[in-house]
Amino acid sequence: MPKSFDEQKFGLLLILPSFILLGLVALYPILRNLILSFTENDQFIGIKNFILLFQDERFKSSLFNTLLFCLISVPLQLFLGLVFALILQQRFFTRGFVRTSVFLPWALPTAVMAVAWKWIFNDTYGVFNDILLRLQIIKEPLAWLGKPDLAFFCIILAEVWKCTPFVTVILLAGLQSIPPELYEAISVDGANTLQRFRLITLPLLRPFLLVALVFRTIQALGVFDSIWVLTGGGPGGSTEPISLYVYDTVFRYLKFSYGSTMVIFSFILSLIFVFIFYKFWGDRQIEY
Amino acid sequence: MYKLIIITSLMIASSYFSCYPQEKTKITFLGWPDPGGGFEEVISDFEKENPDIDVEMIKGPTSTDTRETMYVTSFLAGEATYDMVFMDIIWVPKFAKQGWLIPLDGWFKEERKEFLPGDIQGSIYQGKIYRVPLQSDAGVLYYRKDLLEKEGFMPPQTWDELIKISQKLQNPPHLWGFVFQGKQYEGLVCNFLEILWSFGGDIFDKKGNLILNSPQGVQALEFMYKLIHTYKITPEGVTTYEEEETRHIFQEGRTIFCRNWPYMWKLTQEENSPVKDKVGIIRIPHKEGKNSFSTLGGWGFGISKFSKNKSACIKFIKYITSYQAQKKLHLKSGIVPTRKALFSDEEILKLNPHYPDLYQILLSAKPRPVHPEYAQISDILKRFIHKVLLGELSPKTALDKAELKIKKVLKE
Amino acid sequence: MSLSFINFGETDKLSTKKYRFSPIIYGLTQISFYLLVIFIVILHLAPFLWQVICSLKNVDEIYSLPLKYIPSKISLSAYRDLISNPLFLRYLLNSILISLSTTFFCLLLASLSGYALSRLSLRFKTFFQFLLLIACLFPQIIFLVPLYELMANLKLINKPLALVLPYVTFSLPLAVWVMTGFFQTIPKEIEEQAIIDGFSRLKILTKIILPLSRPALATCAILIFIGPFAWNEFLFSLSFMIKDTSRTVPVGIALLSGASMYEMPWNKICAACVLTTLPLIIFVIIFQKRIIEGLTRGALK
Structure with missing residues (x-):
């Protein structure tokens, strides 16, 4: 040009x-x-804040929680999103309705749904315990939001439920952009379903998977609304992500510079992730 | 498509040009959703008497923390978005230290003795007073009168008595002995403090030294843990309960004792409440030989440093904290007054026969540590107390660690 | 083999061409497919359906045990309370206005930027991409105070623009990404041909590229409208819209309270949730059809 x-x-x-x-x-x-x-009360103090950051136990624990949260929820969303997109791709009766239903979780306000989930996971009046008890999967009501491991499960469930539609939409758009001729061509060569999937669908979906991966990871790193409502970071700080600690530091402890330090750190963390994803997954062709 | 563009641009443009006729003095504050409409009525009464002042109560969300953020954001931006600050007792030292509030000593001196002492104590920072208390709040023990009377039990004064009664009468999981707020949030600290004080311990002593890590402290934490795991009168799920959860359990008749704030009374006496007329209120129990104390909550008015209409604010605050206004707020919205005299008011006593008891409790209620870094201290406490309740840490280890962290905070 | 009628990633009908086995197995696989679909729908709708059920219960029924899945008396009191509240309707209106404006302006800017990035080589391209990247790498919370100051200085507090500006900005990265990716799939020959035919760049953009982009625009619109920076956004809306009459719906829901400070009127909260999702569902239904429409017109030809 x-x-x-x-x-x-x-x-x-x-x-x-x-x-x-x-x-x-x-x-x-x-x-x-x-x-x-880099300042404290308007005075330049160099990297003192960053040193404090690395000694901060609560920060290290929140970092661990955030990373674990991403590591579990994001691949789950990608996998489920792909499965749902493939299914929604098919033509079947009531497809329109099914598609709309699948978009629904993403459309509902996060904070409000988190309140709903809190009620669903309530140990006495919650639907979750009720169903599990009726199905005889558990013998006694469990305190879902009261035990660290269970609470972690809850926040992941709420997140996956809410965010998988995002992945589904992107992958669906990707699937629909694949020209059907490619499939016809390769079928002529005698490829079966799985081979078609592996040789055409997956590679052509790569840019879309990458977009979904990057955005989901970054949003998961910054997760706030749902956890704040659902567990408040508890029990015992076991579900506290970095953003919640930042919130407390800035708005409750009024330590603005230290809060900024944490923010810069999470920014660098996100940059590293993006860089890694692009390096190993980015397709030159689609790069702009 | 084009229609959308036109409509959108018009609306955005019009929002730019919306003007505000400014003749009266206007003062605002951020309050809560005002159930019952008490505030609205008092405000309109005030405006009738002061036609040149326009008071706007902005209704914020129920969550205290969210409203705090809204105040903090406006202060940080140096904005006079809110002239008056309707604040929780624990915000006072924090805001005062930042210089966001103006001292009220100039006109709020003699009147102080009309108010409950704990509320006043919690409104003072470094010798100056920054808040006029409007609503008082203190932890109380609700109990099922009917269940106790049937077995001939007197309401418990000590923890041992409470345990004994619970173990005798309870039938878990249908009927528990004692529930409290055990989730990891501010309420947990309030509960912990009541127990700590009832064992004779405290966080700071009179000179401001940190005495949290003491034998009494360990006993208090041990006691909370034992409630669930040794005496077994409290369900494990208590670590997820806030006020509402405990209220529902009590109101549905699934527990004998419940520690909660005074607000619960009115709701348990409503028409369709299963425990109507079966409820009693007493002080939080104590350890043998010690005393009972409740944690003080409560709200009041301060004035923002950025306000351009401070004299109008003073007028309004004087009005809304007056005898008549507080009475109205109580009758309409159930707000617990801060003026001592109102607890002998006939009308109020008729509606609330338990008020004389409540009054005694309020007189001896203690505020949480009045310290600008209280938020950090509280957060540290929350974590470690919660870990003890969950059985993840032993009480001694928890206190050792908490002490270290709090010391660090105090040094800053 | 028995799955061969399902074409992974292909858009044509459930093909029975290759199918040589007995109708019974075909029937079974059909049924299992539909069962799977039903299961998926239930998974996605269940929490929301529970909201609907709770919104129709009386307040006391919500806390009664054992749990009732079907309310013994359908009570519309929660809805009546909400609809008769003019403030709540105002919240809905504000949300609709702000979300639509955000979607519109973001689509506009994203298409322009996406086209520039995909086709033209620019000096500031990398810097621009960098800006886009950092706009989405920070947790939202940290923009709160600086943006509040900015809006206060621009006298935009309580005005819709105070929200539209940040919403558009933070929705841009994803929107630009989607549009750019899509533009790159449009063969360059079309434009080259148009240039030879004497079309100006602007004409190419508006008369050729944009109409072809309908499916991508539709997807983008959905992602923006129901994304974290439009309808559902909470934090900025809470902080910048202070007057009652300027508030949006998520904040409105947070304001719902019962007779006491601590009470959460669950039936009203659920009703509000249901009511506030209706515009979203309508929006999604409309645009969902458009995606299919755009494709069947052979957009890629």
Whole structure:
């Protein structure tokens, strides 16, 4: 394509409004946080905050929780999302209705659904215990939100339920962008279903899987609303992610610079993840 | 498509130009959803008497923490979004230290003795008073009068008595002995403090030294753990209960004793409540030879440093904390008053025969440590107490660790 | 073998062409497929259905044991309370206005930017992509105070624009990504042909590319509207919209309370949840059809 000056101008014009918006709303606060993390009460203190961060037991524990949370919930969402997308791809009676139902969890307000989940997991009046008891899967009501491991299970369940539709939508769009001719061509060569899936579907879905992976991971790293409502970080801090600790540090302890330090750390963490994903999964062809 | 563009642009443009006729002085504060409409009525009464002042109560969410964030955000931005600060007792030292509140000593001196002492104590930071208490709150022990009377038991004064009665009368899981708020949140600290004080311990002594890690502290934590695992009068699920959960269990008749705040009384006496007329209130029990104390909660009004209408705020605060206004707030919204005199008011006593008892409890209620870093201290306590309840840490280890962390916070 | 009628990733009908086995097995696999579908639907709808059921119960029934799955008396009192509350209707209106504006402007900006990124080589391309990336790498909480200051300075507190600006900004990364990915699947020959035919860049964009992009635009619209920065957003809305009349729905739900400070009127909360999802469901149903429409027109041809 000819790289004329006009083309450059046109391109710049196209991205200008977004540019301004991003600079104002996103960049400025981030820069401010960066500066804050190196200061204490308006005095420059270098990397003291970061050193404190690495000695902070509560931070280390919240980091562990966040990583564990991502490690379990994200692959689960990708897998389920793929399965659902494949099924929704088929033409069948009531497909429209099924598709709408599958989008539903994503559409419901997070904080409100978290309150609902809290009630579902209640040990006395909760539906979850009730069903399990009736099905004889458990003998006594379990305190789902009261025991660390069970509570962790609950937050993952709530997250997977809410966020899998996101993956489903993206993968569905991806599936629908695959030209049917490719399948016809390869069937002529005698490929069976599994081979078709492996040789055409999966590779062509890669960019979409990558998008889903990156966005889900980043959003999981910053998870806040649902956990705050569901467990408040408990029991005993066993479900507390980084963002909850940041919230407490800034708004309850009023330690702004230390809070900024934590934020910068999680930013770097997210960057590392994105970098790793792109390095190992990014397809040159689709890169822009 | 184009229609959408036009409509959207119009609406956005119009929102830019919406003006506000500013003749009266306007003062705002952020309160809670105002069930019962007590605040609305008092505000309109005030506006009738003061036609040049317009008071706006912005109704915030039920969650205390969320409202705190809303205040903090506006203070951080240096904004006069809220002229008055309707605050929880534990916010006072934190906001005062940041310089967000103005001291009220100038006009709130003599009146103080009309108010409950604990509420006043909790409103003072470094010798100056920053809040006029409006609503009082203290932990009380609710019990099933009928069940105790049937077996000829007197309401328990000591923990041993409570345990004895519970073990005799309970029938888990249909009827438990004692429930309290054991989830990892502020309520847990309130419960813990009551037990700690009832064993003769405390977090800070009069000079401000940290005395949490003491034999009494260990005993208190051990006691809480034993309630669930040794005496077995408290369900394991208590580690997930907040106020509402315990209320439902008590109201559905599934527990004999319940520690909760005064608000629960009215609800248990409603028409369709299974425990109507079967409920009694007494102090939190204590260990043999020690005393009972309740944790003080409660709300009151302060004035934001950023307000441009401070004199109007003073007028309003004086009004809403007056005898008549507090009475109205009580009658309409069930708000527990902070003026001592109201506890002898005939009308109020008629509706609430338990108020004389409540009054005694309130007189001896203690606030939580009045310290600007209380939030951090509280969070540390919450974690470790919860771990003990779950059986993950022994009481001594928990206190050792908590002490270390709190010391670190105090040094900052 | 018995699954051969299911084509992984293919859009044509359940093909029975390759099928040589007895009708019984065919029937069984059909049934098991539908059973699977039903199971999936139940999984997704169950918590929401429980909300619907609870919203129709009387307050006392919610706390009675054993749990009732079918309310003995259907009570619409929760809904009546909500609808008769003009404030709640105002919340709905605010949410609709803000979410629609966000979706519209974000789609606009994302299409323009996506096109620029996919087709044209620009000097600031990498920096722009970097900006997009960092806009979504930070936990939302940290923007709260700086943005509040900004909106206060611009005198936008309580105005819809205070929310639309950040919502559009934070929805941009995903939207741009989707649109760019889609634009890259459009063969360059189409544009080259158009250039040869004398079309200007702008004309190509509006007359050729955009109409072709309907399915992607539709997907994008759904993702934005029901995403974390439009309808469902809570934190910014709570902080920037202070006046009652400016609030949005999630905050409105948080304000619902019962007769006491600690009470949570579950039937009202559930009813509110149901009511506030209805516009979303309608939105999704409309756009869901469009995806299929766009595709059957052979968008890629």
